[in-house]
Amino acid sequence: MYQKVRGTQDILPGESEKWQKIEDEIKKICRLYNLNEIRTPVIEHTEVFIRSIGEETDIVSKEMYSLTTKGEKNITLRPEGTAGAVRCYVENNVYKTENMSRWYYTGPMFRAERPQKGRQRQFHQFGIELIGSDSPLCDAEVILANIDFFNNLGLKNLTLKINSVGCEICRPEYLKALKDYFSDKLDNLCEQCKIRYQKNILRILDCKAETCQTILNSAPSLNEHLCGECNKHFDKVKLYLSSKDFVIDKRLVRGLDYYTKTAFEITSSSLGSQDALAGGGRYDNLIKDFCGKKIPAVGSAAGIERLIIALSGSEFFSNINSNLDVFIAYFSEEFIGDALKTQELIRRKNYSCVLSDKAKKIGAQLKDADKLKAKFVMIIGEDEIKSKIFTIKELKTGQQYKLSIDDFVKNLLPVEKIK
Numbered sequence: 001m002y003q004k005v006r007g008t009q010d011i012l013p014g015e016s017e018k019w020q021k022i023e024d025e026i027k028k029i030c031r032l033y034n035l036n037e038i039r040t041p042v043i044e045h046t047e048v049f050i051r052s053i054g055e056e057t058d059i060v061s062k063e064m065y066s067l068t069t070k071g072e073k074n075i076t077l078r079p080e081g082t083a084g085a086v087r088c089y090v091e092n093n094v095y096k097t098e099n100m101s102r103w104y105y106t107g108p109m110f111r112a113e114r115p116q117k118g119r120q121r122q123f124h125q126f127g128i129e130l131i132g133s134d135s136p137l138c139d140a141e142v143i144l145a146n147i148d149f150f151n152n153l154g155l156k157n158l159t160l161k162i163n164s165v166g167c168e169i170c171r172p173e174y175l176k177a178l179k180d181y182f183s184d185k186l187d188n189l190c191e192q193c194k195i196r197y198q199k200n201i202l203r204i205l206d207c208k209a210e211t212c213q214t215i216l217n218s219a220p221s222l223n224e225h226l227c228g229e230c231n232k233h234f235d236k237v238k239l240y241l242s243s244k245d246f247v248i249d250k251r252l253v254r255g256l257d258y259y260t261k262t263a264f265e266i267t268s269s270s271l272g273s274q275d276a277l278a279g280g281g282r283y284d285n286l287i288k289d290f291c292g293k294k295i296p297a298v299g300s301a302a303g304i305e306r307l308i309i310a311l312s313g314s315e316f317f318s319n320i321n322s323n324l325d326v327f328i329a330y331f332s333e334e335f336i337g338d339a340l341k342t343q344e345l346i347r348r349k350n351y352s353c354v355l356s357d358k359a360k361k362i363g364a365q366l367k368d369a370d371k372l373k374a375k376f377v378m379i380i381g382e383d384e385i386k387s388k389i390f391t392i393k394e395l396k397t398g399q400q401y402k403l404s405i406d407d408f409v410k411n412l413l414p415v416e417k418i419k
Contacts, residue, residue, distance in 0.1 A: 007121025017320045029149040035104040040084040046074035052083035063111040077110035081127040090291045100132040118306035127301040134296035139262040140240035142300050146278045154316045157269040163252040164234040167260045170227035177220040205251045221250045258283040268310045278302035327369035328355035331381040
């Protein structure tokens with residue numbers, strides 16, 4: 001018997017409605033923030049991710065699903081969305097036609113890591129990219145969009161963490177300070193951080209090992225080494241977020257090498273140790289690495305699976321309605337033609353409608369309708385066909401009506417049609 005690949009999941013009816021409702025909220029918030037959807041391939045040339053994410057990051061060095069095609073080209077299932085969005089932006093010469101691009105995307109990402117709660121090997125993200133401006137207002141805009149989105153979902157107990165990770169001017173001095181600090185403490189670092197010390201020392205700040213956490217308590221702060229421009233930028237971001245509660249997390253560096261200046265995370269206390277719902281930051285040099293043009297940008301990504309976990313038990317999913325407005329029951333096979341015509345009329349008015357697949361006893365058909373959580377059952381028989389007045393039962397209340405199709409649609413069916 002075949003089974004799904006470890007680290008993937010099937011989303012069945014009953015669960016998929018939760019995804020649809022979250023996706024509806026994504027569309028709403030993106031419409032409010034004038035964000036336009038992009039859809040990029042799930043596969044990219046491997047170099048796209050090595051160049052953007054960084055060869056010494058955990059994602060590139062350990063977690064990418066890569067393969068060599070018959071033409072001996074290396075391709076990779078995307079582990080995150082920003083690199084593909086930047087490749088799309090550059091390849092399609094978007095900078096020639098748009099001064100500012102306001103994009104969003106949703107879709108699957110892939111990482112070859114140990115499956116954990118809220119993070120499978122195939123997982124899904126909602127991402128935002130604002131490309132073309134170095135204004136700290138755009139940093140705040142991305143953060144505020146995420147906060148508003150989570151508030152619309154009804155999420156509680158959220159914490160916004162922000163930091164500045166500096167730029168190519170001030171970061172080298174900080175990296176040197178880190179090197180000096182850890183140089184006589186290498187024996188006490190975890191094995192992974194010993195490697196990071198040599199290859200990518202900034203990643204030590206993100207280590208969760210208890211021994212490393214203790215050593216990090218006295219480590220130099222990146223904020224103390226920011227240049228004037230980065231300090232000014234960060235001060236303005238904080239000013240623009242002053243209406244929201246936030247904490248400055250001096251160790252927050254995120255797991256990607258392309259970040260400059262602002263970095264942020266939004267966490268939920270309901271998720272345990274893997275508590276990040278969304279994160280992002282500014283990446284002013286990434287597009288330059290692709291095409292030589294310095295085009296600033298800022299973005300974010302939120303994990304859909306973790307959102308669903310955070311929302312479990314909340315009221316957000318409690319009012320998911322059945323998609324079925326009308327179930328048509330009929331007395332015998334001779335009425336199937338009339339039932340089909342009636343079904344078509346109701347669907348033309350943009351309401352969902354199905355009929356029983358077999359001519360069974362009306363009681364059995366009513367049970368079928370109940371299992372489908374239909375709002376109404378319309379019963380068709382000889383009298384109904386002659387009079388064009390139908391027996392209609394509202395399943396929730398048990399109340400019955402005698403109405404024409406037009407009166408039924410006008411007076412009983414829900415106002416909100418299928419869009």
